[in-house]
Amino acid sequence: MSKIKKTKQQHTILQKLKWRTGILFAVLLSIILLSIPKAIPQQPVVLSMLMTAPDAQPWKQGIIKDFEAKNPGIRINLIEGPNATNLLEDLYTSAFILGDSPYDLVNMDVIWGPKFASAGWLLDLSDRLTKEELTAFSPKDVEAGRYEGKLYRVPVRSDVGVLYYRKDLLKQAGFEAPETFADLLKISKSLKEQRKVNWGYLWQGRQYEGLAAMFVEVLQGFGGFWVNPDNLEVGLDKPETLKAIAFLKDTIQEKISPPGVTTYIEEDTRRIFQSGQAAFLRSWPYVWPLANAEDSPLKGKIAIKPMVATPGNSAGACLGGWGLGISKSSKHPKEAWKAIQYFTSEEAQRQFILKSGYVPSRRSLFTDPQIVSKYPHYPQLLEIADQAVLRPPIAQYAQASDILQRYLSAALTNRMTPESAMQAAASETRLLLKAKG
Numbered sequence: 181m182s183k184i185k186k187t188k189q190q191h192t193i194l195q196k197l198k199w200r201t202g203i204l205f206a207v208l209l210s211i212i213l214l215s216i217p218k219a220i221p222q223q224p225v226v227l228s229m230l231m232t233a234p235d236a237q238p239w240k241q242g243i244i245k246d247f248e249a250k251n252p253g254i255r256i257n258l259i260e261g262p263n264a265t266n267l268l269e270d271l272y273t274s275a276f277i278l279g280d281s282p283y284d285l286v287n288m289d290v291i292w293g294p295k296f297a298s299a300g301w302l303l304d305l306s307d308r309l310t311k312e313e314l315t316a317f318s319p320k321d322v323e324a325g326r327y328e329g330k331l332y333r334v335p336v337r338s339d340v341g342v343l344y345y346r347k348d349l350l351k352q353a354g355f356e357a358p359e360t361f362a363d364l365l366k367i368s369k370s371l372k373e374q375r376k377v378n379w380g381y382l383w384q385g386r387q388y389e390g391l392a393a394m395f396v397e398v399l400q401g402f403g404g405f406w407v408n409p410d411n412l413e414v415g416l417d418k419p420e421t422l423k424a425i426a427f428l429k430d431t432i433q434e435k436i437s438p439p440g441v442t443t444y445i446e447e448d449t450r451r452i453f454q455s456g457q458a459a460f461l462r463s464w465p466y467v468w469p470l471a472n473a474e475d476s477p478l479k480g481k482i483a484i485k486p487m488v489a490t491p492g493n494s495a496g497a498c499l500g501g502w503g504l505g506i507s508k509s510s511k512h513p514k515e516a517w518k519a520i521q522y523f524t525s526e527e528a529q530r531q532f533i534l535k536s537g538y539v540p541s542r543r544s545l546f547t548d549p550q551i552v553s554k555y556p557h558y559p560q561l562l563e564i565a566d567q568a569v570l571r572p573p574i575a576q577y578a579q580a581s582d583i584l585q586r587y588l589s590a591a592l593t594n595r596m597t598p599e600s601a602m603q604a605a606a607s608e609t610r611l612l613l614k615a616k617g
């Protein structure tokens with residue numbers, strides 16, 4: 181009897197224990213479940229973007245940090261690529277050709293838009309910005325981001341070729357800033373003879389995209405042209421082109437430019453200029469804050485002006501610049517657009533421009549009081565930018581530029597005569613435009 185009672189009691193205790201364990205288990209489970217989101221925070225969306233190494237520095241110092249602080253759920257993975265824009269373009273191109281691009285944001289040079297858009301690599305951004313919003317940007321920068329009437333790229337910074345000169349040395353020697361190619365050669369020779377400088381004039385002569393950008397300016401100054409985008413006429417075998425090449429060759433022959441100039445890209449020329457060895461430099465506005473830095477021997481000694489031209493022709497300033505698009509294969513187009521909106525906003529641009537000395541893409545910033553007090557030459561830059569010459573905005577630009585770079589480099593380094601080099605360049609370009617056109 182007592183045995184039966186005992187078993188009954190044990191059974192009830194067991195039952196109770198089961199219940200309690202059940203309740204305890206349920207409570208523990210809900211505690212665990214409730215605490216999971218706290219223990220494993222939500223993974224931020226990572227947007228990858230590739231840019232040239234020198235460009236990456238000002239991005240890292242400012243706008244990326246500000247954007248991430250304002251958008252805790254988004255991180256920017258900035259990948260630093262090679263310095264030359266065409267090498268960066270090759271990286272983007274091979275990534276797109278191989279399949280899904282690893283880049284969400286596509287940081288595009290002003291000349292890539294038509295190629296990237298026609299290949300179908302970019303999202304159409306036409307309905308993201310109103311006409312009024314677009315009028316805040318320089319029209320040529322916006323145009324560069326359009327293809328067949330649709331918008332694929334929003335300008336994040338503009339760029340324009342300028343002529344830097346040593347205002348201190350020119351003043352001491354009693355020279356005005358040069359207006360013509362002949363002035364440039366004359367002043368250079370004189371300053372060299374007086375041993376004020378080792379070199380007169382520095383330009384980008386390596387076989388790369390910068391050679392084409394520099395050349396359109398000299399070409400314009402001699403009244404020539406490369407490709408007319410309206411009728412696809414090619415001007416490379418015209419006498420003006422040969423005069424432009426003759427000028428560049430003269431600078432080397434007369435030792436106004438160093439013999440190595442045909443291997444230089446922007447940074448090579450900036451370093452020589454900034455060390456005080458040359459009177460003139462053709463480059464982009466990014467040089468200004470570097471050459472005027474506290475530790476620069478050129479601080480306060482330089483000025484800019486539009487490139488020189490022959491009398492009667494207008495000076496050429498090549499339009500450069502960078503803008504952002506979204507890769508069609510990006511898994512985060514919403515976040516990518518948020519980033520573009522921020523990076524191209526007036527507030528972000530002001531900080532970015534103040535830090536980097538780049539050319540703004542928003543017109544109002546050229547005369548912004550804060551910017552002008554740091555960079556008094558910006559209103560002048562706007563005038564130069566408004567006159568800027570475009571490299572031909574055609575979908576086959578990369579191939580056309582490659583042809584020009586190859587033959588121009590052959591002419592400058594005496595591997596071909598300028599005449600035969602330009603005849604070959606012109607006929608290859610015509611074939612290219614006919615085949616694709």
Ligand code: GLC
Pocket residue numbers: 264265289290291338339389390391393446464499500501502
């Ligand atoms: C600058 C310009 C770009 C140009 C390049 C050439 O980065 O912004 O448009 O293609 O220089 O080297």
